[in-house]
Amino acid sequence: MIRTRSLAYAYPGGAPLRFDDLDVAQGAALLLLGPSGAGKSTWLALAAGLLTATGGTIEVAGQDLAALRGPARDAWRGRAIGFLPQKLHLSEALDVEDNLALSFFAAGLPRNAGAIAAVLSSLGVGELARRRPSQLSGGQAQRVALARSVLLAPRVILADEPTASLDDDACAASVALLRDAAGRCGATLVIATHDRRVREALADAVVHRLQARVAA
Ligand code: ADP
Ligand code: MG
Numbered sequence: 001m002i003r004t005r006s007l008a009y010a011y012p013g014g015a016p017l018r019f020d021d022l023d024v025a026q027g028a029a030l031l032l033l034g035p036s037g038a039g040k041s042t043w044l045a046l047a048a049g050l051l052t053a054t055g056g057t058i059e060v061a062g063q064d065l066a067a068l069r070g071p072a073r074d075a076w077r078g079r080a081i082g083f084l085p086q087k088l089h090l091s092e093a094l095d096v097e098d099n100l101a102l103s104f105f106a107a108g109l110p111r112n113a114g115a116i117a118a119v120l121s122s123l124g125v126g127e128l129a130r131r132r133p134s135q136l137s138g139g140q141a142q143r144v145a146l147a148r149s150v151l152l153a154p155r156v157i158l159a160d161e162p163t164a165s166l167d168d169d170a171c172a173a174s175v176a177l178l179r180d181a182a183g184r185c186g187a188t189l190v191i192a193t194h195d196r197r198v199r200e201a202l203a204d205a206v207v208h209r210l211q212a213r214v215a216a
Helices: 040-047 070-080 096-106 113-122 138-150 168-185 197-201
Strands: 002-009 022-024 029-033 055-060 081-084 156-160 188-193 206-209
Touching (some): 002 040, 029 040, 040 156, 040 188, 070 081, 081 138, 096 113, 096 138, 113 138, 138 168, 156 168, 168 188, 168 197
Parallel strands (some): 029 188, 029 206, 156 188
16 A cells, blocks of 8 residues: 655755655555656655655555654565665675575564575576576566565565566566566555556556656
8 A cells, every 4th residue: 555645855956856646555556657757766765765755745555654764664664665676786796595685684584595485486586596696687687686576575566667678578577477476465566667568568557647746
């Protein structure tokens, strides 16, 4: 569940971006569409509690994000949010399994090797656990990043332009993987994209055209 009211964010020194109010039911899929610069990545960062709203309110999975600061917010994010960033941010210093294990540390939970193996194999990359990120194809790396985002059965999965560099078949497959992974944990799924193909691949999603207004 996500609810925003008069949500606004001003980057330091910038004019505030204002977002239309949104209500997304728990378990629903939301497509945030908009051209480059529309505010999609900013909105996702606000929903993940990576940025703090400078105006209005945002509630995610029952949590008013303004009420959480510092380490409490980090722990909440680790447990409640699965984030699939545009740049995957897999550490080359670690193999796939250890990259996923970082999520347990971030959430303050003990490492669970069985859970890591299960989520990797559910996404068809179970045999890649010992590889370094540079030894993965683009599609494999994205599956690993998706596995990381759903490892802790988040309430909300946020994906930023997940299909940007994918051909048509891989685009449809990637959206299906996100949808299935969200369905398995009952998560709300938000995909931010300017890729029109995603709309066809996610026909039953709530579509919201994001056009953050810059206040005068
Ligand atoms: P989208 O993801 O839809 O392309 P963004 O959320 O990245 O849009 O950007 C929304 C607006 O905020 C744009 O005008 C962009 O220039 C501005 N913006 C994004 N990131 C920053 C930043 N770190 N500092 C200042 N302005 C930013
Ligand atoms: Mg963006």
